[in-house]
Amino acid sequence: MTEYRNILVFMGTRPEAVKLAPVVAALRDASDFRCTVVATGQHKEMFRQVADTFGFKVDADLDVMRPNQTLAGLTARLIDGIDGWLETAKPDMALVQGDTTTVLAASLACFYRRIPIGHVEAGLRTGNIWSPFPEEANRKLATPLVALHFAPTEAARSALLRENVADETISVTGNTVIDALRIEVARQATDSTLRNGIEAELGQLLGADWARWPTVLITGHRRENFGEGIEQICRAIATLAERFPDHRFVYPVHLNPNVLTHVNRLLGGLSNVRLIPPQNYRNFVPLMTRCRLVLTDSGGVQEEAPSLGKPVLVMRDTTERPEGVAAGTALLTGPDASAIVEHATRLLSDEAAYRSMATAKNPYGDGYAAERIVQRIRSFFSMDAVTAPTSPALQPELKELARIAG
Structure with a gap:
């Protein structure tokens, strides 16, 4: 029987779905991974359109959106819903993308359960906590909780290093949106x-x-x-x-x-x-x-x-x-x-x-970021679990959790 790792992918908005679609496809094409997609429901209709376009199955929808909701209310519902899926699926790793409330909530929920999380498009910063709001805070708060940082560019990697993220946890992959664009342009060019x-x-x-x-x-x-x-x-x-x-x-x-x-x-x-x-x-x-x-x-x-x-x-x-x-x-x-x-x-x-x-050169990648991400996840699991890379900022908390757990 083939051994595989269970990867839980959380996404909620249209941009998240576009940028994670190539990663989901790469994971589902790999025999050593099982990929489960959980939609949080932040952009319900637009999200479904992307899923249909790229042909990936959504395994569950948390349906968290409410009329006139507050960010605090949304965050609380997301953490609770995501935690329920972590308990049910018991993944070996979870993946998130970008800077949405889903990213912050999933990172925190995974941290509570000591499940490693990978962050696609990590390291983007404006340097102003209020701009964009609340995205800059979401990604900065999530960073210390992340095990693998998939930085789209060298500038994003440098931003993470300035925040004392361990270099061995960062991979410069290019941006997966270029993968998605490459796939869709080719599809439209060949399908009359x-x-x-x-x-x-x-x-x-x-x-x-x-x-x-x-x-x-x-x-x-x-x-x-x-x-x-x-x-x-x-x-x-x-x-x-x-x-x-x-x-x-x-x-x-x-x-x-x-x-x-x-x-x-x-x-x-x-x-x-x-x-x-x-x-x-x-x-x-x-x-x-x-x-x-x-x-x-x-x-x-x-x-x-x-x-x-x-x-x-x-x-x-x-x-x-x-x-x-x-x-x-x-x-x-x-x-x-x-x-x-x-x-x-x-x-x-x-x-x-x-x-x-x-005619200026596009600095965001060559369209093969998803392959690099899957390979890095694979190498993560080839390491000894005790020495799997985490951010230095997280080490004291992990040691304290280990002590409490005995």
């Missing part, structure tokens, strides 16, 4: 039936001739931008839409009322602005592929768009992905209407400025 179906769906939303127009793609939904930030972003889009009437501005609008209300009020009547529902990953890829410019406050898009040669304006005051800014693929504008308009106008008007950003 799939491609035609996507074209028809987008044509219904944007018009049959949507691909003929130069397009600016917008995503904006960060909690830190609620209120004045979203207002500023919308004012910038309105100004740009008037300044570039030959362009189409496509905005898949997040369903959160803190976003939707402002966007509909300020942009709903503009003829060359297309407000559409949030798109599944399969439809979002060709929107990125065919646009000229991306305006975003999200994380994954900062990594994906440069792989497709698309300049990115990051509508945030800080970014935990400084590699893109340093490489010249991204530019930080903040949620400031005048700055967004200034830089977008320059890129849409100045071919040399545009080419400089569009």
Whole structure:
């Protein structure tokens, strides 16, 4: 009988599902692992769309979301629900991704049960605990509890080392979102039936001739931008839409009322602005592929768009992905209407400025991060359990737990 290790993968949001899909596929292709996927339910419908796109089975859904919930309430329900699955599944390791409340709750629940946890996309930092909120706190608090840190870049590794994380617990893998993008671009390039179906769906939303127009793609939904930030972003889009009437501005609008209300009020009547529902990953890829410019406050898009040669304006005051800014693929504008308009106008008007950003090298990986992650997990289990790597910051707590347990 083949011996295998049981890996429990927790994910709750759409970006988590996209970035963990290649890891789940790699684990399920390996004969020495059994992979169980537990959805926490933070982005229920959008999450299911990603699971369908990448064809992975969700084994359980904790369904934690409640109307008008507080972060404290969400965190408490997540810890309780995750702990129940840890007790049921008794995994050899758990995996989380990114900086969501799921990451913090799962890390804490695993620590309580002395189950090693691996953190995909570890080491991202802005240096400001309030930005992004609450993500910066989530990832910083989780780090001392993590056994394996899968850093997407050398900069992320350096950030972990500055926090006294043991070097032997860190692996620089590249970002798994590039794996997901590589898989989906290849699938659409080779499957004409799939491609035609996507074209028809987008044509219904944007018009049959949507691909003929130069397009600016917008995503904006960060909690830190609620209120004045979203207002500023919308004012910038309105100004740009008037300044570039030959362009189409496509905005898949997040369903959160803190976003939707402002966007509909300020942009709903503009003829060359297309407000559409949030798109599944399969439809979002060709929107990125065919646009000229991306305006975003999200994380994954900062990594994906440069792989497709698309300049990115990051509508945030800080970014935990400084590699893109340093490489010249991204530019930080903040949620400031005048700055967004200034830089977008320059890129849409100045071919040399545009080419400089569009041809900059993508610093986020080669599309094979998932394979490196699975190999590192495999090597973790080849070590003696007593000497398996943990963060130095965690060693006193583990010793105390061992003493209490006798």
